Amino acid sequence: MGRESTDGGGRTRRVTASARATAVAAFALALTACSGGDGADTRSPDAPGASGTTVVVYAAASLGDVFDDIAAEFESAHPDVAVEFSLGGSSALAEQLRQGAPGDAFAPASVDAMADVIDAGLVANHADVFATNTLQIAVPPGNPGGVTGLEDLERSELVVALCAPEVPCGAASEALLQNAGVTAKPDTLEQDVRAAMTKVELGEVDAALVYTTDVLRAGDAAEGIDAVGAESVVNSYPIAVLRDARSPTAARAFVDFVLSARAATILEEAGFGPA
DSSP: OOOBOOOTTOEEEEEOGGGHHHHHHHSSOOEEEEEOOOSSOOOOTTSTTTTTEEEEEEEEGGGHHHHHHHHHHHHHHOTTEEEEEEEEOHHHHHHHHHTTOOOSEEEOSOHHHHHHHHHTTOBSSOEEEEEEEOEEEEEOTTOTTOOOSGGGGGOTTSOEEEEOTTSHHHHHHHHHHHHHTOOOOOSEEESSHHHHHHHHHTTSOSEEEEEHHHHHHHGGGOEEEOOTTGGGSOEEEEEEEBTTOSSHHHHHHHHHHHTSHHHHHHHHHTTOBOO
16 A cells, blocks of 8 residues: 545535635635435445556645545455555645646645635535544643743744644634734744644644644644634535546545545544534
């Protein structure tokens, strides 16, 4: 298996290009309810275009580990299909796709990034939101900087990492800090949330604003501190089959599995919220 790196009732939320303005203003597109899968995907890998194929998924860096777990179960049920991931910042991935990078599916950490790809005519049909995430303050073990909340990110003696504002975790961080009336003093702006989290794990910074799922994934390598108001700034994760997918049947099967109840359980165990 090569890797680069809707809830239980079967309800998902759909992203459409016409809802783009709402996404920019409120970090969410206008969404309509639609029916999703309610169990393991039943599409046969022997269907035309699916047998012995590879599905290339461009996915947000924050999805890396959980998508590995989801892909492992998908590949077990579809032994003739391999799933590979190209992971990175959502805005950078969207730009790669707009520049013609080949891929079969797209799963950013932002409905705005998905809207950019939809507007470019690169989505086969529609996009569905399959998970959500919120921010948390990550600190090294023992919290050497004595961080207790967002206001500490203003302290000049602390080394602070934030995601760059053009990527979803950075946009969410900006919104959260603005809502809290905090002017953070970041020493570094990272191009994806995993890069910010790595600096915490290596002890290179005293604090970083990252997703709750990244703190959970880090285990003993980091500690998480809840940020007041984080529940009001939620990132939604949409997924879609790309219009020029080289393996459209297999890609549709993988996307359907991501929208299934089984995948929702895997996502929940990794700390993601429901769609």
